[in-house]
Amino acid sequence: MLHGFLPSLLQGAVVTLSLALSAMALAMLLGLMGALAKLSKFRTARRAAQVYTTLIRGVPDLVLMLLLFFGGQVAVNAIALQLGYEDPVDMDPYVTGVLVIGFIFGAYLTEAFRGAFLAVPPGQREAGLAFGMTPWQIARRITLPQMLRHALPGLSNNWLVLIKSTAIVSVIGLSDLMTRGQQAAGTTREPFSFYLAVAAFYLAFTSLSELMFSWLQRRLAIGVRAGNL
Amino acid sequence: MFDFQAIQDNLPLYLDGAWTTLQLLLVSLVLGLLLAVPLAVLRSLRGSWVSRAVWCYTYVFRGTPMLVQLFLIYYGLAQFDAVRESFAWPWLSSAWFCACLTFVLNTAAYTTEIIAGSIRALPHGEIEAAKAMGMSRAVMFRRIVLPSALRRSLPAYSNEAIFMLHGTALASIVTIMDLTGAARTVNATSYIPFEAFITAGVFYFLMTMTLVGLFHKAEAKWLKPLMPR
Numbered sequence: 001m002l003h004g005f006l007p008s009l010l011q012g013a014v015v016t017l018s019l020a021l022s023a024m025a026l027a028m029l030l031g032l033m034g035a036l037a038k039l040s041k042f043r044t045a046r047r048a049a050q051v052y053t054t055l056i057r058g059v060p061d062l063v064l065m066l067l068l069f070f071g072g073q074v075a076v077n078a079i080a081l082q083l084g085y086e087d088p089v090d091m092d093p094y095v096t097g098v099l100v101i102g103f104i105f106g107a108y109l110t111e112a113f114r115g116a117f118l119a120v121p122p123g124q125r126e127a128g129l130a131f132g133m134t135p136w137q138i139a140r141r142i143t144l145p146q147m148l149r150h151a152l153p154g155l156s157n158n159w160l161v162l163i164k165s166t167a168i169v170s171v172i173g174l175s176d177l178m179t180r181g182q183q184a185a186g187t188t189r190e191p192f193s194f195y196l197a198v199a200a201f202y203l204a205f206t207s208l209s210e211l212m213f214s215w216l217q218r219r220l221a222i223g224v225r226a227g228n229l
Numbered sequence: 230m231f232d233f234q235a236i237q238d239n240l241p242l243y244l245d246g247a248w249t250t251l252q253l254l255l256v257s258l259v260l261g262l263l264l265a266v267p268l269a270v271l272r273s274l275r276g277s278w279v280s281r282a283v284w285c286y287t288y289v290f291r292g293t294p295m296l297v298q299l300f301l302i303y304y305g306l307a308q309f310d311a312v313r314e315s316f317a318w319p320w321l322s323s324a325w326f327c328a329c330l331t332f333v334l335n336t337a338a339y340t341t342e343i344i345a346g347s348i349r350a351l352p353h354g355e356i357e358a359a360k361a362m363g364m365s366r367a368v369m370f371r372r373i374v375l376p377s378a379l380r381r382s383l384p385a386y387s388n389e390a391i392f393m394l395h396g397t398a399l400a401s402i403v404t405i406m407d408l409t410g411a412a413r414t415v416n417a418t419s420y421i422p423f424e425a426f427i428t429a430g431v432f433y434f435l436m437t438m439t440l441v442g443l444f445h446k447a448e449a450k451w452l453k454p455l456m457p458r
Contacts, residue, residue: 070422
């Protein structure tokens, strides 16, 4: 049915998945930092985080990606020339994709993590302090494990949006699922079949993710008493 | 450093692009909402096969990237001779029509779930009161359920509208000269990536902020009875 293009699509799917996972890791790191900055007592940090989240959420991901891909190329080459490299350097679409998507979703996760931090009762942190724990120990043993449960709905939503966003990286030429589909569609002149197959792959990814997140949510909610409505 | 002259020279291109983006946004939001309201009503009929059918539609459209949907409609449909010979071909071969169709179907899927969620979360007292007044189902939906659910959907819908604004950037991939298309043209002709894409980003940012402002106004007007006093 797929004229022998299945292995190619599978390879593309692996690229998409690995891009999405790397971007998510970066986004979680940035999101945690952003949330800490927003809740910090330093006004500069709060301001910087506010500017970051507002700016990123105001501009389409495609524009940010084209900006970093084409602009980054110019900037990197200018720096390379300053350092004495004569050969032109190319931006790697994979790295660009991870950076841009990680950066964008870092802004969204900042809000998710901020809410989750606030959802952990302050008494928990104070109890840790009273035990003489260091701030790092409090974060690792008390705050982070508890906030994970509150952050999970936000994390799962953003992950689902993120994995779909990776499709736009095909625009800058990464050999991901979307690009493989385009190539196969062009070669066989059966665009509908191949874009449908690509859609099926994405649908499988999102469906599986949803199943995993709902399992995780149930696991993390063990021992939480639900209000009886 | 920042080449303002080049941007000034290309300002008409950007303004045309901004107008195209705005048209795409308006068409998709208005038609999407018109489609979503009846679908949400059908979706809220619990346990019926209609509800499940609507769920299938929203599940597929929410689970796959909009870019794939766009390619499936714009490039994919041409695979079938029946489509190419049909009366709809003049429309289905136009990038504008296909982009609008994709955006409408996509945003309608998300909006349907938002409104259906609000209908489901309606305080049961409101429905009880409507029934106690002897309203028929149709009257109840028209007078009680929809006005209340649409108001409550407003905060989530404002997010969807902003996502849609950013989503219209995908139109530039199928050769439409929207804001992103204008930026890509400027970059391709003058090779000034920073100026070209940052200008587009500023335009998008201003549009996003306007949209946020409008939704704040709408919430102040229609959500006031639900606000804590």
